[in-house]
Amino acid sequence: MLIVQCTQIESKDIRGAAYAGSETCVSCHGDLQHSDVHNAHLRSSGLLNPGSADSLEIPSGEFIFNEKTKVKVENRADGLYQIALINGENKKEEKSAVYFGSGAHAYTFAFWYGNQLMQMPLNYLPAEKLWVNSPGFPEEQIYFGRPIITKCLECHSSYIKKDPIKAGTFKAQEEQYIQGSLIAGIDCERCHGPAAEHVNFHKENPEEKKAYAMVKYETLSHSRKIDMCGVCHSGMGHQTLKSNFAFKPGDTLQALPQYRTYQGEDPDVHGKQKPLLEASKCYQIGKADCLSCHDIHGKKTMNLSLYSQKCISCHQDTKHETLPEKDRAVLAANCIDCHMPVKTSQDIGFQLSNSKEKLPYRLRTHRIAIYQDVIAGKQ
Template identity: 35%
Template structure:
């Protein structure tokens, strides 16, 4: 090819190739999102952040809600392990068919009710299941306890007979999904006006834009400017103040006994939590007597000296993109960034027991698992790690006795 023609070809082809590349990249950006034109959806985020996604899929936030393929329903459907018995006359059997997984209730051997598992919520300590009736969501009477590897009567449900009428309200969805548009319920109710959801609007899981804010402008800019590695037009959590960060986490982790003036689905990073929800007067003061280890993590953290005497926030210890359950040494290392010889605030047990053992028990001693008053399984309180960082003499005594017995 003559040199002149080669130059002309290059001048023409390269710009066209660049345009085509940009167009192909922009196809990754979702056309619409139920939350509005400013949002782009997790699929767009994943196209650039695959490594983060591969880690995030194992977290509690990701497991907050999902559709029910076999992989997200962990209980057994095999005969002998597929039922929950209320008494000699009533039981629920878990059934799997070509049309889905069901919870069927029987009285004296006769089936009296049967509903399909349409959504799964949770996945760390256990799973609870929901079903659609018209445009309303209801909780199913059987849950799965992962700590005991067994089906159980759903927490708070009648333990004498199966019930299928516990409606799922907006407050539940606000913490178990990224979005759901409400509409008048279509199921007749004696308890007043019921809440329904537009099924096509539901965005499951806690997705990227729930915490980082609307991402369409960010995605369009980064796709159009692939050489610019600094993130534009998206909220970086580290750029928020301590209050802004804790307010963001507090949308779901500041308790359920609140008066909500606006839907949490409208909250964007940087907003003031007080503009959306406040602790209800009926809940009592925000002290340890009135707080529960389930859902009240932020309020419990605020009662801790570690919080009031520093600039710590939730992300000081947690990386929300990673599964961190039972990583005692990881969290102990976080404690050691403040508790050190230089700061003269080492644990009082330092030097009395082996350093490696002390580090491994740091969290169990100062943030132990405590019984929840809100979640009770089979008449036993679920044990959840408290976020009130403090001194627990009983826990210290248990650990010392355990260590002594090992010698």
């Protein structure tokens, strides 16, 4: 890791004086900023300023509900718009202010309605190059009415400040925010914790190379390592004692109310990587954690072969005696498709334009196991 003397930068991070801000982190750790894998977290949300849609390769398009109703998407000079057309007449249009998603699977969009952040009617699927109806939205009508709640932002951004309102004035799902307070993406301090004390020490002691006042992931217990990632990768089925924004390395999910560990079910593959991994013998016996396979700061683009090498590093003596001889050639190059197969999410599907058909949302399961249906060729 390249460490150089930090540049004197005054932080004005909205989270408070304990936070240094990512710009300060980058002044010393700029080599990590350019990691493709790391940037997937940074790109988990972002502001849609003029020209942003072009840089993300998000095109204009349309979605047809029926012969009278459709949504048109226009990538204009001042931003990305979604327009409700009824019998060809523009009934409503909104400008996208925020996008969610790194682009690996899908982009979701939101617009400001007063101080509420509202979800746009359409999602964009980069791989398929399709505009689709947002999951869970009505199949026959255009819908601009779903609020983006704090629970969503806690896993797709680093911070947003709520607008204080009178108790009882609004329902919980109608949370209001301070525009301009959003820290988009998952930044350094979401995973490493507040860094101002660390930065100040190393500014005053540039010769000291040992990280001061930062929690090291490798020093955490097995369960707390996975909790660090699980605060966002456990799905929506748990409630926290306080905002996820306040979760820091070394905190535990086990102490939070209504959080439960794996109970023997097969959790949906969307967003539930932690309970799926907890169901795996690699976790239970092998003590694998998220970073056993994922190099968050790595600059190397991972593929099935590289992930498989991580499997083989622990399973060198595995014989696969029941596997047909003709299939054994793939063992060194691809453990993943058999033991972490791609599965269809039961929670999310994307309605296609001019159709009631839904495009399945398929993700790789994190429950590492022997899947007899895959072995039998019935996947």
